[in-house]
Amino acid sequence: MNLAFVESPVQLLNVLEWVHTQGGDDPAATTVVVLPPVDPMSRGQLRRMAELARDEGITVRWQEARGESGAPLKALRALAGLVRRADHIVIGDPFSRYVQLLLTLVRADRLTVVDDGTATMEFVAQLARGERLTRWHRRGRTGPRELVLAPVTATARRRFTPTARHTVEVFTAMPVEAPPGITVTPNTFAWTRARFGPPSIGKGADLVGTSLVETGVVDPVPYQEAVASLARTHGATRYFAHRRESAEKLHALEAATGLEIVRPDLPLELIARRGPIGRTIVSFPSTVVHTLPLALAGTGVNVAVCDIAPEWLRATASPRAQGFLSGVTETARGVQRLTSTAHA
Numbered sequence: 001m002n003l004a005f006v007e008s009p010v011q012l013l014n015v016l017e018w019v020h021t022q023g024g025d026d027p028a029a030t031t032v033v034v035l036p037p038v039d040p041m042s043r044g045q046l047r048r049m050a051e052l053a054r055d056e057g058i059t060v061r062w063q064e065a066r067g068e069s070g071a072p073l074k075a076l077r078a079l080a081g082l083v084r085r086a087d088h089i090v091i092g093d094p095f096s097r098y099v100q101l102l103l104t105l106v107r108a109d110r111l112t113v114v115d116d117g118t119a120t121m122e123f124v125a126q127l128a129r130g131e132r133l134t135r136w137h138r139r140g141r142t143g144p145r146e147l148v149l150a151p152v153t154a155t156a157r158r159r160f161t162p163t164a165r166h167t168v169e170v171f172t173a174m175p176v177e178a179p180p181g182i183t184v185t186p187n188t189f190a191w192t193r194a195r196f197g198p199p200s201i202g203k204g205a206d207l208v209g210t211s212l213v214e215t216g217v218v219d220p221v222p223y224q225e226a227v228a229s230l231a232r233t234h235g236a237t238r239y240f241a242h243r244r245e246s247a248e249k250l251h252a253l254e255a256a257t258g259l260e261i262v263r264p265d266l267p268l269e270l271i272a273r274r275g276p277i278g279r280t281i282v283s284f285p286s287t288v289v290h291t292l293p294l295a296l297a298g299t300g301v302n303v304a305v306c307d308i309a310p311e312w313l314r315a316t317a318s319p320r321a322q323g324f325l326s327g328v329t330e331t332a333r334g335v336q337r338l339t340s341t342a343h344a
Contacts, residue, residue, distance in 0.1 A: 001030075001088070007093050012092070014171065031058070039243070063078065115174060200277075207230060207259065209227075209250075213246075242286075288303075304338050
């Protein structure tokens with residue numbers, strides 16, 4: 001049995017892509033456990049993705065592990081038997097403390113990590129350097145919680161290290177160089193292209209939002225100014241909001257730019273493939289500058305990426321932020337580069 005753990009709509013999409021690449025494997029041999037976050041937009045997208053997964057013959061189990069007091073331990077007890085029986089574990093977020101906790105129960109000798117967006121790039125790089133697993137936008141402070149969970153993180157890290165009896169695969173659309181022994185399988189979005197589209201294409205442009213303000217990386221003022229400038233330059237009329245963008249920020253963007261704010265009910269790769277979509281899609285450094293060219297291959301849609309200028313960063317941003325974001329842009333294939341200075 002393949003057992004997958006996902007916490008976001010994109011992770012579930014990439015599990016579907018991974019199952020599609022398995023060829024002769026029966027989709028019914030895969031069970032997906034959804035560990036939903038608390039924000040309503042993510043939960044809504046996850047429910048829609050769960051419907052698509054069930055349509056493919058995959059078993060989906062919705063397991064609350066956040067919010068209520070005692071929910072994490074209750075979920076752990078409910079999932080323990082399922083985890084121990086699994087032959088192949090598939091996870092979407094190797095940085096998740098809860099997933100790391102579940103990995104301490106794993107007996108399977110096969111482990112696959114599917115994309116959680118650009119975080120996969122940092123995960124593989126940290127594995128290669130032998131570093132502690134830390135999200136790129138965190139400043140790396142070690143608090144009481146991190147100290148308590150250190151043994152769990154160390155055990156999880158061993159699970160991500162292949163041995164003669166234990167295989168590790170990374171299924172990704174990102175440009176990564178994995179450490180020796182880890183198998184990298186390309187995600188070409190074949191399932192997405194087979195199930196959706198081709199889309200109808202308009203003449204104008206669409207903008208793609210980012211949660212860099214919400215994660216404390218980018219200051220909201222230059223972000224809003226950049227969005228307004230990009231909309232004027234490219235004739236954009238719609239702004240596809242990231243699921244983590246705050247309502248207050250989106251209201252301010254709408255008032256300042258006149259853009260129609262769209263809150264997608266599915267990951268953008270599916271929305272764009274389903275259409276209608278603009279002839280140009282403009283994004284800041286994010287996952288979609290790597291995934292949209294694959295999902296929209298052969299459609300004629302142009303994907304453009306606008307760099308994040310150093311002066312847009314907050315003083316509290318991680319020291320790694322600028323280098324990581326530049327790397328996301330520089331390694332994207334088949335996209336148009338836009339300089340941030342033109343939109344300052």
